[in-house]
Amino acid sequence: MKNINQRILKYAAKVGLSVEKDFQHFDIKFFEAYDFLPDMAMHFSSFTVKNNFTRTTSTSAIINSIGFLFYNIVEDTITSRKTRRTVDTPYVRIFPFAIPQQIHFSKNKQVTHIAISISTDYLKTLLQEDAAHFQYFFDSANNFLIEEIMTDDILRTVNDIVKKEEPAVLKGYYYRVKALELLLHLFDSLRKREKPAHQKISDHDIKAIYQVRDKISSSIDKPSSITALTKIAGMNEHKLRGLFTQVFGMGIYDYYQHLRMKEAARLIRDEKLSVSAAGYQVGFENLSHFSRVFEKHIGKKPKKYSSEVR
Structure with a gap:
């Protein structure tokens, strides 16, 4: 040491x-x-x-x-x-x-x-x-x-x-x-991000944005309302959406969906859950919808992903 x-x-x-x-x-x-x-x-x-x-x-x-x-x-x-x-x-x-x-x-x-x-x-x-x-x-x-x-x-x-x-x-x-x-x-x-107009970000803004991120990630089986998130951030919806996209490169809902799909991929890969069980655990009842969202964020359909990681 x-x-x-x-x-x-x-x-x-x-x-x-x-x-x-x-x-x-x-x-x-x-x-x-x-x-x-x-x-x-x-x-x-x-x-x-x-x-x-x-x-x-x-x-x-x-x-x-x-x-x-x-x-x-x-x-x-x-x-x-x-x-x-x-x-x-x-x-x-x-x-x-x-x-x-x-x-x-x-x-x-x-x-x-x-x-x-x-x-x-x-x-x-x-x-x-x-x-x-x-x-x-x-x-x-x-x-x-x-x-x-x-x-x-x-x-x-x-x-x-x-x-x-x-x-x-x-x-x-x-x-x-x-x-x-x-x-x-x-x-x-x-380079693949959209080119937003970057605005200055204060210490207070940073803290607020991460509080919002933490709230989103703490309940990925159920989305938080934008009203609840603006209260957590202490800023209006327009500013919150703009700063969130600026920091994380995607909108609030897309970020929420991305976290869900990363967790679903982990459940399939590490916990060996079936595709339907993983989808249900992250809050999906419609397997077809889950498959489309998974492919958008992970790059392949969940059944194909499952066959490759097992």
Whole structure:
């Protein structure tokens, strides 16, 4: 543990992170870090949370940098039901380091994540002519927060980074390429979003949007009314719908349906439920309707998905 801490401190000092005070909250299993300064840095780790804790992100030594956090999206096909209950909800989050972000950790939760920080100038050179599509990343007057859905390509690359045995030589080169590959798949997914007008988002807005998201995800077998959600958010319907789509890349109802289908897929894959049982458990009574919605969000009909994962 002491050696791990020293590696974290050495890396943190180089990239401008403040983490030493956070050690008391985590039982760290592994920590690896690679800096490609002055343009980019990446670290990945796994730990168990000792107590409820909220961490506020600090600034970065990488000038005008953007953070990409791939949180708890490491696939583990042998994870037990008991263990899954101790794992926090996965997400991919993008934010400017200039705007502090609060990341909440719950006691006894298991966390595995990858964090990449990259300068906006370097990101522009990578995106080249496509940079115009992501102008909200580069507008210094714009406060933004983006969460994106995990794709199979992202998941596969994450596992290449975290779970595969590291190369014996050219490790730095390997992980730099993998970091760029991860960003490639993420931006390919982001590119498919509609191009909304991005508005500034305040700390209060962020908190409200996540309260709405938590409410939606807490009852996926039954949708929450828009009236209830606007009360939770403390904002009118127009603003709520706009900010929710801006952050999550889809409307409130589509997001709700996506969560239902991800859970249905998990029930079929991990719990070995039949298609009809999985559909019923996430609130569907009409199997044909369930099949259409499942195909829209998962990319294949549930019976075909079931035959492939068994």
